[in-house]
Amino acid sequence: MADENAGIRETLRALIVKESFVDESKLVEDATLESLSIDSLDMSMIMMAIEEKFDIYLSVDTELDGIVTFGELVALLEKKVSQGIAEQPAK
Amino acid sequence: MAARVAITGMGAISAAGNGAQALWRAARDGSPCISQLDETRFPRARIKHAALIREDITQLLGDAATKLDRFAQLALLAAREAVEQADAEARLAGMKTAVIVGSGLGGAETINRLTDAHSAGEVRVDPLTVPKVMASAAASAIATRYGVHGPVFCISSACASGSQAVGIGMQMIRSGAVDRAIVGGSEALITPAVLRGWEVMRVLTPDRNRPFSADRNGMMLGEGAGIVVLESAAHAEAQGKRPIAWLSGYGTACDAGDLLKPDAQWAAEAMKRALSDAALKPADVGYVNAHGTGTVLNDVAEAAALGDTFGDHLDGLPVSSTKPVHGHTIAAAGAIELIITVNALREQFVPPTINWTAEDPRCRMDVVANTGRPHGFSAAMSNSFAFGGINTSLLVEMAAE
Numbered sequence: 055m056a057d058e059n060a061g062i063r064e065t066l067r068a069l070i071v072k073e074s075f076v077d078e079s080k081l082v083e084d085a086t087l088e089s090l091s092i093d094s095l096d097m098s099m100i101m102m103a104i105e106e107k108f109d110i111y112l113s114v115d116t117e118l119d120g121i122v123t124f125g126e127l128v129a130l131l132e133k134k135v136s137q138g139i140a141e142q143p144a145k
Numbered sequence: 146m147a148a149r150v151a152i153t154g155m156g157a158i159s160a161a162g163n164g165a166q167a168l169w170r171a172a173r174d175g176s177p178c179i180s181q182l183d184e185t186r187f188p189r190a191r192i193k194h195a196a197l198i199r200e201d202i203t204q205l206l207g208d209a210a211t212k213l214d215r216f217a218q219l220a221l222l223a224a225r226e227a228v229e230q231a232d233a234e235a236r237l238a239g240m241k242t243a244v245i246v247g248s249g250l251g252g253a254e255t256i257n258r259l260t261d262a263h264s265a266g267e268v269r270v271d272p273l274t275v276p277k278v279m280a281s282a283a284a285s286a287i288a289t290r291y292g293v294h295g296p297v298f299c300i301s302s303a304c305a306s307g308s309q310a311v312g313i314g315m316q317m318i319r320s321g322a323v324d325r326a327i328v329g330g331s332e333a334l335i336t337p338a339v340l341r342g343w344e345v346m347r348v349l350t351p352d353r354n355r356p357f358s359a360d361r362n363g364m365m366l367g368e369g370a371g372i373v374v375l376e377s378a379a380h381a382e383a384q385g386k387r388p389i390a391w392l393s394g395y396g397t398a399c400d401a402g403d404l405l406k407p408d409a410q411w412a413a414e415a416m417k418r419a420l421s422d423a424a425l426k427p428a429d430v431g432y433v434n435a436h437g438t439g440t441v442l443n444d445v446a447e448a449a450a451l452g453d454t455f456g457d458h459l460d461g462l463p464v465s466s467t468k469p470v471h472g473h474t475i476a477a478a479g480a481i482e483l484i485i486t487v488n489a490l491r492e493q494f495v496p497p498t499i500n501w502t503a504e505d506p507r508c509r510m511d512v513v514a515n516t517g518r519p520h521g522f523s524a525a526m527s528n529s530f531a532f533g534g535i536n537t538s539l540l541v542e543m544a545a546e
Contacts, residue, residue: 094405094406097347098345098346098347101345101347102345103190111191111344112347113349113350113351113352113362113363115345115350119441121444
């Protein structure tokens with residue numbers, strides 16, 4: 055289970071770098087999204103990439119609204135994606 | 146002195162059905178009008194529901210429906226009801242009437258059909274595509290139907306369109322430019338491609354629209370049209386028409402900031418300007434029909450703006466969003482919700498905010514949670530806020546019986 059989430063975490067990290075054009079060296083856990091210049095449009099792109107990659111649709115919600123740091127963002131997305139994968143109907 | 150402006154007719158078509166009364170009953174009773182999207186037409190939709198009109202519009206309109214996109218058909222139907230109620234048909238023709246109808250995306254259905262046909266390589270497409278798609282088509286259709294030669298135009302300011310159309314119509318009557326105006330908004334944009342555009346903004350709820358509720362997670366799209374007939378008090382009186390209500394205040398202010406993220410300061414400014422326009426004090430207002438989309442950002446900003454505008458008076462002021470019932474009808478929202486607000490005033494009953502589960506400390510006010518109730522008041526406000534930072538407020542007041 056832990057290994058599976060590590061994979062998701064790595065994918066999410068790569069996807070955030072690609073979609074929001076941030077400098078990977080600045081992606082430390084407590085860097086704020088504001089300091090990384092990740093704005094609402096970047097978040098939309100990140101969620102679109104998650105949809106492409108994992109076939110999971112995430113809407114805005116209060117949890118995402120309260121996110122301040124990069125670490126919090128990855129942790130929340132990781133939770134949502136792993137939940138989403140678990141809830142996906144068998145194809 | 147500027148002319149006092151009366152509302153003498155109201156018409157609506159919405160997910161609640163054909164007619165302003167069907168809309169009011171659904172809002173008053175808190176009966177949501179939600180449809181599942183057709184899997185065949187929306188096979189890739191992530192969001193599976195919307196507030197769709199189930200009536201057959203072409204059947205309701207008859208021959209008048211031809212040559213019009215759905216959004217213009219809806220506007221014409223709503224106009225027909227409003228004009229009938231105002232008994233105004235005989236006095237609309239000529240230069241002293243305006244028609245101002247808000248539209249966000251114009252003929253979305255027609256554009257959808259055009260791009261599908263074009264992508265499929267078809268030579269034969271609808272030859273009326275352009276006149277059906279143009280955002281002013283609804284205003285033109287109404288003007289043509291009633292022989293209106295005065296100012297006829299569309300206001301396109303996204304979710305504020307309908308509200309601004311009403312406000313500008315009122316100003317034109319006050320200025321003496323026209324004696325009466327057919328105003329409102331119309332929107333029919335729920336097509337597979339447009340829905341996808343909304344999905345990627347992440348502002349649509351995948352489950353239930355619940356404005357101001359702590360666990361809210363987005364808005365629900367709707368379609369519809371709301372049209373009202375406005376007349377100067379003198380002209381209404383000359384016709385022996387008693388106003389349904391007075392339209393007494395209009396305020397608008399732009400954030401001039403973020404394209405999408407609302408700024409409470411300028412929403413409050415719109416409300417304050419509407420109050421000052423109507424020469425009312427905050428304490429005179431007894432009900433607010435909120436924009437209340439159910440997105441995290443809108444509801445927090447609107448609650449802050451209401452606090453700024455009404456101060457301590459907000460403690461006893463019912464504020465409800467009826468969008469979970471009829472959906473967010475975008476350019477029609479301002480007019481549809483004005484019609485609900487007028488009915489609330491006339492029946493002295495505040496409609497509920499349904500689906501509400503728990504208080505968000507950032508939206509602490511009387512949201513008339515889940516059940517409407519009788520309430521005595523003589524003035525009410527209706528708010529509309531749009532992407533692009535455009536904020537509008539309208540105020541209506543009770544007309545003596």
